Amino acid sequence: MAAGNREGTGAMDTHEQGYFTEENSAEVVISRMDKCEDARLKEIMAVMIRHLHAAIKEIEPTQDEWMAAIQFLTKTGHMCDDWRQEFILLSDTLGVSMLVDAINSRRPTGASENTVLGPFHVDGAPVLPMGANICLDGKGEPMLVHGCILDGKGSPLAGVSIDVWQANDEGFYDVQQKGIQPEFNLRGKFTTGVDGRYWFKGVKPRFYPIPDDGPVGQLMKRLGRHPFRPAHLHYIVTKDGYDPLTTHIFDPDDPYIHSDAVFGVKESLMAGFEPVDDPVRQAEHGFEGRYFDVEHDFVLIPAVD
Numbered sequence: 013m014a015a016g017n018r019e020g021t022g023a024m025d026t027h028e029q030g031y032f033t034e035e036n037s038a039e040v041v042i043s044r045m046d047k048c049e050d051a052r053l054k055e056i057m058a059v060m061i062r063h064l065h066a067a068i069k070e071i072e073p074t075q076d077e078w079m080a081a082i083q084f085l086t087k088t089g090h091m092c093d094d095w096r097q098e099f100i101l102l103s104d105t106l107g108v109s110m111l112v113d114a115i116n117s118r119r120p121t122g123a124s125e126n127t128v129l130g131p132f133h134v135d136g137a138p139v140l141p142m143g144a145n146i147c148l149d150g151k152g153e154p155m156l157v158h159g160c161i162l163d164g165k166g167s168p169l170a171g172v173s174i175d176v177w178q179a180n181d182e183g184f185y186d187v188q189q190k191g192i193q194p195e196f197n198l199r200g201k202f203t204t205g206v207d208g209r210y211w212f213k214g215v216k217p218r219f220y221p222i223p224d225d226g227p228v229g230q231l232m233k234r235l236g237r238h239p240f241r242p243a244h245l246h247y248i249v250t251k252d253g254y255d256p257l258t259t260h261i262f263d264p265d266d267p268y269i270h271s272d273a274v275f276g277v278k279e280s281l282m283a284g285f286e287p288v289d290d291p292v293r294q295a296e297h298g299f300e301g302r303y304f305d306v307e308h309d310f311v312l313i314p315a316v317d
Contacts, residue, residue: 137177139201142209174202222274
């Protein structure tokens with residue numbers, strides 16, 4: 013009995029900083045991690061706890077409001093499966109995905125900028141000869157996409173792998189319309205030659221909504237936000253010895269170009285979609301009528317060890 017009393021009233025360990033109060037809440041919680049052996053985890057959790065407690069003190073939520081927040085996170089978790097990640101969607105729509113990407117892909121002025129990968133990239137896209145048409149079903153307005161891959165000094169880069177994919181003219185990717193679109197429709201991989209140039213044919217993409225039938229979509233509606241992404245093409249551009257580039261190019265005339273639901277638009281990634289009605293140019297590039305010409309260069313920088 014006496015031993016039990018001594019154990020209960022002994023001096024505080026270094027990880028015990030007194031009793032929890034509104035004023036010292038974050039410090040008390042953080043102190044309990046003093047014995048954590050993972051220094052990075054300890055640092056991350058301390059920052060998260062400080063900011064979370066500061067937010068709670070500023071907001072002063074009611075019990076009902078806090079329960080609503082917990083229920084929202086619970087519903088978000090229930091919406092996740094092997095095909096859908098509602099928490100990533102939440103991260104995207106709050107701008108967190110783009111912020112993490114920006115922090116991890118800081119580059120000097122002049123280098124091409126990253127943007128989000130998106131959920132529709134798939135492995136195993138066909139390797140195609142330069143100039144191939146990635147549209148397999150012939151639907152949509154034809155488009156020629158071309159440009160050059162350069163190094164930071166403006167010299168062309170050979171042997172660059174370019175993985176491209178896009179939505180169709182209705183705003184759907186092939187994986188969203190299995191049995192409707194052919195497999196690997198509007199996807200392909202190309203490799204640059206000594207001139208660093210790339211070119212391929214596709215179809216003019218269309219804006220489309222992110223999935224908005226779950227708790228994240230419901231939150232966006234309550235916030236007065238739309239779920240649309242402006243029309244774009246995806247790229248992963250890689251070469252040994254260079255920093256890999258995951259990016260888009262965007263249609264600057266798209267109605268949602270200034271309000272991308274996931275904050276992925278950057279001014280440097282806009283490319284003109286020029287309609288070409290000249291029969292000579294149409295014949296030169298193998299088109300039977302009007303097509304859209306899209307030109308955009310990419311600049312890679314050496315990888316940092």
